[in-house]
Amino acid sequence: MAKLLKKPLKLALVQLASGSDKAANLARARTKVLEATSNGANLVVLPECFNSPYGTKYFPKYAETLLPSPPTKEQSPSFHALSELAKESKAYLVGGSIPEYWEETKKYYNTSLTFDPQGRLLATHRKVHLFDIDIPGKITFKESEVLSPGNKVTLVDLPEYGKIAIAICYDVRFPELAMIAARKGAFLLLYPGAFNLTTGKMHWELQARARAVDNQVYVGMCSPARDMQADYNAWGHSMVVDPNAEVLDELGEEEGIVYGELKGERIEEVRKGIPIYTQRRWDVYPDVSEGKVKLEE
Numbered sequence: 001m002a003k004l005l006k007k008p009l010k011l012a013l014v015q016l017a018s019g020s021d022k023a024a025n026l027a028r029a030r031t032k033v034l035e036a037t038s039n040g041a042n043l044v045v046l047p048e049c050f051n052s053p054y055g056t057k058y059f060p061k062y063a064e065t066l067l068p069s070p071p072t073k074e075q076s077p078s079f080h081a082l083s084e085l086a087k088e089s090k091a092y093l094v095g096g097s098i099p100e101y102w103e104e105t106k107k108y109y110n111t112s113l114t115f116d117p118q119g120r121l122l123a124t125h126r127k128v129h130l131f132d133i134d135i136p137g138k139i140t141f142k143e144s145e146v147l148s149p150g151n152k153v154t155l156v157d158l159p160e161y162g163k164i165a166i167a168i169c170y171d172v173r174f175p176e177l178a179m180i181a182a183r184k185g186a187f188l189l190l191y192p193g194a195f196n197l198t199t200g201k202m203h204w205e206l207q208a209r210a211r212a213v214d215n216q217v218y219v220g221m222c223s224p225a226r227d228m229q230a231d232y233n234a235w236g237h238s239m240v241v242d243p244n245a246e247v248l249d250e251l252g253e254e255e256g257i258v259y260g261e262l263k264g265e266r267i268e269e270v271r272k273g274i275p276i277y278t279q280r281r282w283d284v285y286p287d288v289s290e291g292k293v294k295l296e297e
C-alpha cells in the first residue's frame, strides 16, 4: 500500500480569539498564523467563522462573495488576506470558514478556503450538514434559517505530503463523510468547528476520537477561543488526535496554538496492529460498499 503521508508534517491549529471587527480578526489571524509557522508548522488551520461572530443574524452581514473565482478584494477581503498569508508564511493554510454569499443563486454558505504556500486556492468546502439542533433549555440553533448546504466531500492534495480532507464542525457528526475521505486516501481529517458549552462537553472529544478510530487517520478539530461576552460561547479545546484515537495535544478555552507532529509510520503501525482496513466484510454490508468508496491501492 502506498504511503498515505509521504513525509512528517507539523500541523498547527490556531484557537483564535475573534470578535466583531473583521479587519481586526484578519490581523489577529495573521499574527497567530505567522507565530505557528515560525514554530515550524507546515499546515495551519483557523477556526469556523474565524473573522466574524458565529450566529445566523451575523452571516448576511459578514458574508463575502467568492464566485466567480478569484473574487476582487472588495468582494472578499478574507480570500485575499488568506492567500497573502499563506504566501507570506510559506505554509498550507486552511482558512477556517467564512460566511459566503453567492450572487447567482442569492444563497449563503458556511465556506472553508484552503491555500497552498504560493497563495493559490486549492480547495473550497461548503459545510454539508447544517447545524440545526434543539436541546430544550440548553441550545437551539438553526443554520438552515439562513444557510444552504454544500454537497461534496472535500479532499485536498498537498503534493509533498498526501491528501487531507476538510469539513466543517457539525459535519464531524456524520461518519460517512469521514469514511469516504479516508477510503480515498486522506491521512488527516480537519474540522474547523465551533461547538458550544452544551454539546462541546458532551461530544467534542468523542467525535474527534471516533472519526480517528473509525478510520485510523489523524484528526484535527480547531475551535475559536471562548468568549463569554459573545452571543455564542465556543467550547474551545482545539485538539490533535492520532490514528489510534489518542489525543496528542489539546488547548483549554483561551486563545492559543496546538501542534501535532504527524507521521506516516504511525498510521501504518496502527493499521498493522488492528487491521480493520483489510478485514471489512463488504459482502455483509454491500449498501455501504456500493457508496463507491474503494480502498486506494
Ligand SMILES: NC(=O)CCC(=O)C(=O)O
Pocket: 048, 131, 168, 169, 170, 171, 173, 193, 194, 195, 196, 199, 200, 203
Ligand atoms: N457550528 C457547529 O456546527 C456546531 C456543531 C455543534 O455544536 C455540535 O454539537 O455538533
